[in-house]
Amino acid sequence: MCGFFLGLSVMAPGFSGALVAIAMGIYHEIVRIMANPFKKLKENIKFVIPVGIGVVVSFIVFAIAFDEFFDSYEKAIMLLFVGLIAGSIPLVYMEVKKIGFKMFYLIGALIAFAIAVVIGVFAFGEGGLMSGDTASTADWLGLAIGGFAAGVTALIPGMSLATVLVLLGVYGPVISSVRGLLGMDFSYIAPIAIFAICVVIGLMATAKGVKYIFAKFPGFSNTTVLGFQFGSLISIAYQSHQIVDPNFTWLLGSIMLVVGFGISIMVMFLGKMMNKSELEE
Numbered sequence: 190m191c192g193f194f195l196g197l198s199v200m201a202p203g204f205s206g207a208l209v210a211i212a213m214g215i216y217h218e219i220v221r222i223m224a225n226p227f228k229k230l231k232e233n234i235k236f237v238i239p240v241g242i243g244v245v246v247s248f249i250v251f252a253i254a255f256d257e258f259f260d261s262y263e264k265a266i267m268l269l270f271v272g273l274i275a276g277s278i279p280l281v282y283m284e285v286k287k288i289g290f291k292m293f294y295l296i297g298a299l300i301a302f303a304i305a306v307v308i309g310v311f312a313f314g315e316g317g318l319m320s321g322d323t324a325s326t327a328d329w330l331g332l333a334i335g336g337f338a339a340g341v342t343a344l345i346p347g348m349s350l351a352t353v354l355v356l357l358g359v360y361g362p363v364i365s366s367v368r369g370l371l372g373m374d375f376s377y378i379a380p381i382a383i384f385a386i387c388v389v390i391g392l393m394a395t396a397k398g399v400k401y402i403f404a405k406f407p408g409f410s411n412t413t414v415l416g417f418q419f420g421s422l423i424s425i426a427y428q429s430h431q432i433v434d435p436n437f438t439w440l441l442g443s444i445m446l447v448v449g450f451g452i453s454i455m456v457m458f459l460g461k462m463m464n465k466s467e468l469e470e
Contacts, residue, residue, distance in 0.1 A: 191215050192243020198350055199244075199339075200251040200364075201273055205418075207346040208277050215240070220344060223396035252367040264437040265445045267429035272449020274422045281346065281414050288408040297409050298416030305420025328362065329383055335359030336384040340391020344399045346414050349421060359384075 191213045198206030210216035219240075222233045258266055285294075335357045342348045354360040363384060369377040403410045 190243065192240035192245075193247040194243075195240070196244040196247025197251055198343075199248055199354075200255050201270055201349075201351055205277060205346060205349055206343055207348065208280060211280070211346055216346075217400075220396050220400045223344070223392040224400065226393065249367065249371065252364050253371070256364050256368060261436055262434070262441070264429055264432040264434035265441050267425060267432065268442045269445040269449040271422060271426050271429065272446045272451070273453050274418060274425065274449075276450040276453020278415070278418050278422070281411055281418060284411045285408065285415060288411065290412065291408060294409050294412035297413035301413045301416030302420040305417045306424050328359075329380060331357065331359050332362060332366075332380050332384040333387045335363075336387030337391040337394075340388040340393075341395045343388070343392060344395055346403070346411070348414075348417055352421065 191210070194209050194213070195206045198209060207216060210219055218236060222237065226233060255266065335354050336359075338353050338357060339350045342350050342353045351360065354363060362380070366377040366380045366384075370381060
């Protein structure tokens with residue numbers, strides 16, 4: 190289940206896989222394994238295999254779903270993303286409140302907010318999300334760079350892995366490669382493998398640094414994450430307003446907004462329940 194929800198973060202811009210991992214109580218375990226994968230190797234394998242299966246299944250399901258629905262319901266899907274982000278904000282806010290807020294934390298939050306707004310404008314403007322490469326052969330160098338950047342981003346709570354993929358122009362090639370592979374076109378095995386390997390390299394390269402920063406400066410780090418979240422929320426909401434979609438109705442948009450919010454809340458709730466059960470055992 191944890192892996193399944195983590196897989197969603199790869200496909201949904203604005204949805205932070207790190208926040209899902211935190212809510213489900215597996216974030217520190219993931220960071221530990223990525224920082225030193227060969228320490229307690231057997232335990233690591235037992236943990237990684239079920240989570241990995243969930244990620245792969247989720248990745249395939251949502252890659253197909255988003256690819257299909259974007260063509261006809263782009264604006265509604267964008268509002269789904271708005272709901273996903275909004276539903277994850279309370280978790281980070283509670284972390285900031287628990288640690289304690291200081292005025293100088295606003296520096297990080299404002300910088301993060303500005304970066305998220307700029308990223309959102311480039312990602313979801315003209316030539317952004319819906320203009321990804323659908324060619325049969327993806328740019329392998331681009332996939333390698335995008336995969337590494339995705340791995341770096343994946344461990345930063347509040348950052349959206351999918352938004353980075355869009356910015357670097359590899360969101361379309363990744364979806365295209367997945368759909369091609371599912372269509373039994375094995376020429377897509379190499380691009381997907383390159384992307385996946387570089388994601389793992391990015392995770393391993395930054396795991397220790399991310400763990401240190403959030404352990405040493407939790408208040409500043411979490412407040413900065415809030416800045417990213419609010420910036421992403423505003424960016425995506427604004428860009429969804431700019432989309433001209435003949436199939437859009439406000440009823441459908443409202444439903445998708447509520448569904449997105451509900452999914453985030455459900456993921457956080459399930460995470461807490463699973464984490465609580467694990468602690469009791």
